[in-house]
Amino acid sequence: MPAILEALVRVHWWLGGRPEDLVSMRPGDLDRTEDVWRYVPDTHKNEHREQELEYWIGPKAQAILVPLLEGKSATELVFVYPGVGDDPPTPIQRAVYGNRVKDVCRRAGVKPWTPRPLRHSRATEVMRIYESNSAAAAVIGDSEEVARTIYVDPQSAVRKRIARETG
CATH class of the missing domain: 1.10.443.10 (Intergrase catalytic core)
Structure with missing residues (x-):
């Protein structure tokens, strides 16, 4: 089993x-x-x-x-x-x-x-890699709005990239 x-x-x-x-x-x-x-x-x-x-x-x-x-x-x-x-x-x-x-x-x-949280984790991982609501939505088979508001924090990946590149 x-x-x-x-x-x-x-x-x-x-x-x-x-x-x-x-x-x-x-x-x-x-x-x-x-x-x-x-x-x-x-x-x-x-x-x-x-x-x-x-x-x-x-x-x-x-x-x-x-x-x-x-x-x-x-x-x-x-x-x-x-x-x-x-x-x-x-x-x-x-x-x-x-x-x-x-x-x-x-x-x-x-x-x-x-x-259940595997769905959230996968969407977050894809968002981290691609920095894209549409990519996170696509991998979990949901809308961009749902992916953005329920499954991931899109700003986190963007903030990290900004800090890496500018700070």
Whole structure:
């Protein structure tokens, strides 16, 4: 179980998505025809706004996903705990994902956290690198306004660059 959880956390980081978008990933939702894959969740939070959500999957996340996709049909979930004994495989659900991460943290003796902030961290990291609201928004699949007001402090990266270059 820890290996699949680790894979999910790592892919979650690289995609910057919502936990529910990651745990609902199926091979049929992935377009793997180009060097950067495209993931369009079947359902998502903003579909009622007729807003398409897409995530782009680069080589680091692809390397994690390839073994998980082997032998799966288009409709099977990617992130599934393997069956043990007579027990069938169990899909990782959003709430279970967060609880498992907290449990692993407690066992490791580190402060527990939940997967949701990975989205914030990824947007902040992209903002730090590219100093762009649109880049942060693009990586997490949200609007520039949402990325700017909820997920990152765009001024932080700009202030650091100004200090580096002028101060």
